[in-house]
Amino acid sequence: MSLTGIDPQEISGIYQNISVKLVKKPLANSRLVRGKEYPIAFDLLVEGDGEKSFVAINDFFSYLGESGELLRLVTNHGLVIIQGLASTNPETYSQIVNHLFQAQKYQEFDQVGLLATREKIKESVSSVGNDDALGKNVNKLHSHQEFSRYLEYPHILTFFAQQASKLSGGESTTTHATELFDAVNSKYPEFIKDLYEKQGNHVYQKFSYRISPDSKFQISWTDEGAFGKYITQDEKDKGDLESMKTKATKIAHERVSKDIEFDENNDLIVHQRTSIVNLHPITGLPLIFSSLPTYYSGYYNSKQKGDNPKLPPLTYGNGEPIPEKYLDFLLEQSVKLEYTHRFKDGDILFLDNFAVYHGRNPYTIGDRKILASFWEHESFQRKPYRPSSWEALVTDV
Template identity: 25%
Template sequence: MADHHFTETQIPQQRNYYNSVPFPSVLSLNPTTTVPCSASLLVETIKSKKPFLDSLLHKTGAVLFRGFDIKTAEDFNDVVEAFGYEDLPYVGGTAPRTNVVGRVYTTNETPPDKNIGFHHEMAQAPEYPSKLLFFCEVAPASGGETPIVLSHIVYERMRQKYPEFVEKLEKHGLIYSRLLREDDDTSSPIGRGWKSTFSTEDKAVAEERAAKLGIRLEWMEDGRVKRITGPVPAIRHDKSRQRKIWFTSMIGWEHAGNDPVNTITFGDGTPLPADICHDCLKFLEEECVAIPWLEGDVLLIDNFAVLHSRRPSKPPRRILASLCK
């Protein structure tokens, strides 16, 4: 078997941060040809170049694999398996999503014309994925990108402009509260109902499973439940890179029956200043990289280093995902 090597390629959307490290890294096998490489060749090369890929991901935070003939959820599942990361079941997450095959899920099933704000996957859960893999099965004609941004850059910009606010965040963390219906509401990015969130129809079992995730449930008379999480740390320390990161989706999500102002508060219960939240959104947009999807793209993200979001698009758009421990 020939020894294949990845080649780092450049695309116009990349950004260069310190030491001119491109963000994200873009890898292909034959950048000079227009013929995509087979899925099996990608799988083989991932397995043989695992130490190189781990160190590249640690350095850059995100790696895009482009120019591969990956067509189906099954192909993508083979790619996911090739990395050898442990699977993380999606329990307690807020997005409506469905298992497709093996370790592959749909991404958030909200209609594609809705924007999804920047977040670290399952940042409010005691156990969140360390890596995320996305695969573009059907590319949108326009829009629908998955913008990514380096979390420590956001932290540095916020600390520079709002030191007292950031200090209060570090001290108190955040409390997230949200009303859940019984069943899924696919019109909302966080519309997963309590039954599918906790994989049960029994309220007592839901409470038990919620408690393990650090979540309190308060049942309402109309069949909905208030889910309260926190205080959860909003600033974390990335030990392996020796830097602080902005580990929160601080912006109140618009969602049926939820008041965005009270959805997220400081850990001491005081409200978040709207103008500072608005500025944070601006920083996220200014610092992010949004690469238009091409069919067959696979994006590997370090969930501890990078926040991601979703831009609106018209259908069709089908991006699949896998979460790893």
């Protein structure tokens, strides 16, 4: 994928005798990250209406896929916002993303190891989670890169506003991973060096076997979206723990972590060691590639309230403790550097999961409905990687 050339102010074409355009629009709070505008936005303009216009839109997005133009923009800028789609129909969204990504030989990312229930809505489209059902909507969802603690994670994320918030709250928040790297490296270069030399970080997650009514996550490791992909209903009905554990271990080793265990309650403990400070596989930019802000936020918020919380299981990869001042600063900068997007109905966000963190602000139950579609390339599996030397991280690209 080439990253050279001048970004277009307009991308247009005639399909089904209908003019379809993406016209670049200014964003009040966009900025430059290593010389690239972040994020960028376009209005979708269609000269026509009715079913024929949506056929033209699909043809247009097929062109954007075949040409690689939209993926180039996403990789260049981290986040591309498209507004003006005259539809909030999930089927329209599904058709757009499938036309776009299949033309570029991308496939829907198979989500494994979920701690939230995501409902399948349309082909390649699902809900974003069960925040409403669990009352988690009242809390800010802090920055994270999807599945970044796992062995497999998607490259491109898309989000669609089926119902944008009419009340305050519910905004999408994103933080550029290179801008975060630069902020942390400027203040605490020794932290960046320690993350590199001490093998990144180590965290663990617990997936319950039996779900308690007061559990923050209402999902068992036996569920299909967690680690139950290979588990049969018959095995669940019989409570065949031995078979279920064997199959859960298999999918965990394939997709999530090579280091797992079951405790005395038959709960699944997943240990995750990731390098954190990496280079982007396409742009070569340095990244803090992680979900540390959202993982650490509960402890940080309790500490700020004056409580006496228990430090979460979080260390360097070699087992040494990470000084809290580093983690505090990382979280604070992830918030300070957020770009906040207030959805309008029909908005589609295209996000490079390697380059940009995402989250959301608290909202009122029932006031928003956001759908998602995650994608990875069918064949090449380039991922953020740990360079051979620390100097490669701190040398400007």
